[in-house]
Amino acid sequence: MEALRKRFTGQDLSALDVVFALRMTAQQLDNTVTEWMAGTAGTPARFQILVLLWASEASGVPHKEIVKALEVTRATVSGLMTGLERDGLVKSTVDRDDRRNLIANLTSKGLAIVEKAIDSNATPMRAALAPLSANELKTLKLLLQRLRQGFIAVREDPHGKR
Numbered sequence: 044m045e046a047l048r049k050r051f052t053g054q055d056l057s058a059l060d061v062v063f064a065l066r067m068t069a070q071q072l073d074n075t076v077t078e079w080m081a082g083t084a085g086t087p088a089r090f091q092i093l094v095l096l097w098a099s100e101a102s103g104v105p106h107k108e109i110v111k112a113l114e115v116t117r118a119t120v121s122g123l124m125t126g127l128e129r130d131g132l133v134k135s136t137v138d139r140d141d142r143r144n145l146i147a148n149l150t151s152k153g154l155a156i157v158e159k160a161i162d163s164n165a166t167p168m169r170a171a172l173a174p175l176s177a178n179e180l181k182t183l184k185l186l187l188q189r190l191r192q193g194f195i196a197v198r199e200d201p202h203g204k205r
Contacts (some may be wrong), residue, residue, distance in 0.1 A: 083160035
């Protein structure tokens with residue numbers, strides 16, 4: 044850190060501290076949530092898809108809506124859906140109204156898995172977030188969204204030449 048203090052000062056050094064703290068927190072969160080999902084959905088991404096389908100209450104969700112909700116590529120969703128279908132948790136069918144679209148639905152096995160994941164992970168999630176008040180959670184979410192947008196903007200235009 045001393046070498047960085049010579050190179051960065053003030054807000055730049057504080058920003059670097061935040062980036063490192065956030066990265067360590069994100070790694071810990073990812074490791075913990077992955078452990079939680081290991082016995083049920085398998086991964087956090089698979090859990091997100093299963094919850095999305097569960098929340099649709101059997102009406103099904105187009106694959107393109109899953110892409111949008113997870114904010115990932117179609118290829119990523121395609122790979123995740125292939126695994127979920129192979130494991131018998133999800134079934135995709137061609138949309139009757141638009142044959143270009145696939146509609147995903149939970150199978151009975153998928154429903155059991157997502158409900159088990161929700162039930163078994165609610166208590167540890169509450170415990171992990173217990174140090175934060177409801178207002179702090181709301182503020183943290185807003186700050187993380189703003190920070191995420193900042194990083195997206197920098198990736199799209201690394202030199203800030205808009």
